Amino acid sequence: LLVCVPLLYPIVPPLTDLPAHMARFLIQTDGGRSPELARWYAVDWRLIPNLGADLLAQMLVPWLGLAPAVKAIAVAIVALQAAGYLLLSRVVHGRVSTSVLFALPLAYGEPFQYGFLNFTLAVALATLALALWLSPAMAARPRLRWIVFGPITAIVWVCHLAGWAVLCLTIGTFELVSRLMRSEPPVPALAGGFVACSSLLLPQVAAMLFLPASAHLPTTGFFLFHYKLRYLFDVLADRWVLLDVVSAGALIALIVVARRSRDQRFDPRLAAAAGLLFAVFLVMPAWVFGSFYADMRLLPTAFALAIIAIAPVARTRAWHLVTVAGAAFLLVRVASTTVSMAMWDRQLASETRVLGGVPVGSQLVTLNARPCADFAALGRDRDTH
Secondary structure (H helix, E strand, C coil): HHHHHHHHHCCCCCCCCHHHHHHHHHHHHHHCCHHHHHCCCCCCCCCHHHHHHHHHHHHHHHHCCCCHHHHHHHHHHHHHHHHHHHHHHHHHHHCCCCCCCHHHHHCCCCHHCCHHHHHHHHHHHHHHHHHHHCCCHHCCCCCHHHHHHHHHHHHHHCCCCHHHHHHHHHHHHHCCCCCHHHCCCCHHHHHHHHHHHHHHHHHHHHHHHHCCCCCCCCCCCCCHCCCCCCCHHHHCCCCHHHHHHHHHHHHHHHHHHHHCCCCCCCCCHHHHHHHHHHHHHHHHHEEEEEEEECCCHHHHHHHHHHHCCCCCCCCCHHHHHHHCCCCHHHHHHHHHHHCCCCCHHHHHHHHHHHHHHHCCCCCCCCCCCCCCCCCHHHCCCCCCC
């Protein structure tokens, strides 16, 4: 509930890409009834792995209206992601480790601030699914788990393909590392892990067999490390560069110090999953099928898994300090995000007031002048889409 506070005041969550989502939601729920929209747009529904928020909007907009439905979806994404972090910590450690306090603000990571609703919804559901996979009830019944995760994986796949990939990578890593920890030889461990989580592949296999291939834009932009370095320190990018960089530095320092400390332990499964996601982030191109920020989207989850993996060996004074620091970190980030979103809300309300004087059906273009040296400002403006 606390993590959802920043979204309560704004009429519409001020996320960069959200106006584009809202325009699409309005068109698809209108269904051709408005001649001004039908003149230019038609909806052709197809089953593709990028429909999470669109399907929710299709259900909610007729009942709630456009703006309340979009706000409800955004709040739900943050709440589900925070709940996923808490449940994952509890399942892995037997209780909620207070290190998760540092992870909770990552629900507002850069992908969410950009307004990637389908992806962030898929990752939130994937985090909850990962916690369910590791739960004692599921772990004790692997055959039932295989069956249950067929439809669960299909839901994540429909929400967003990259979110499904995150689910496959993390669960696959967990299965492999768990078997290696039980001293299984590497090849049988790899084979057994693949069989155990093979139901995760069902939606993609079915799509390749039965759905027509979609046309895709190019995949390019490999090894753009100047961008990747920026993403690393902008994992919590919001409004104030210094605060965001210091916050990212604090997360990195926590992981490094905990890794070197004898008083803290890392869950090897979570740590391995975080390391794999970070490795994929390093080798992944910037554009995948024409979609930019493909690599950046993985960072908040990699950070979160590494942080959630931390737990104290004993309740020392140092760990009490970590707990207090985590609570302070969470409160500072929630407060700053709340203020920032309220400021964006007022700015956007002022800028869009002019639309009240524009006749319905008018053709309109808005030009937004950008400075040449805006590299550091990427993602910190909310009126460019």
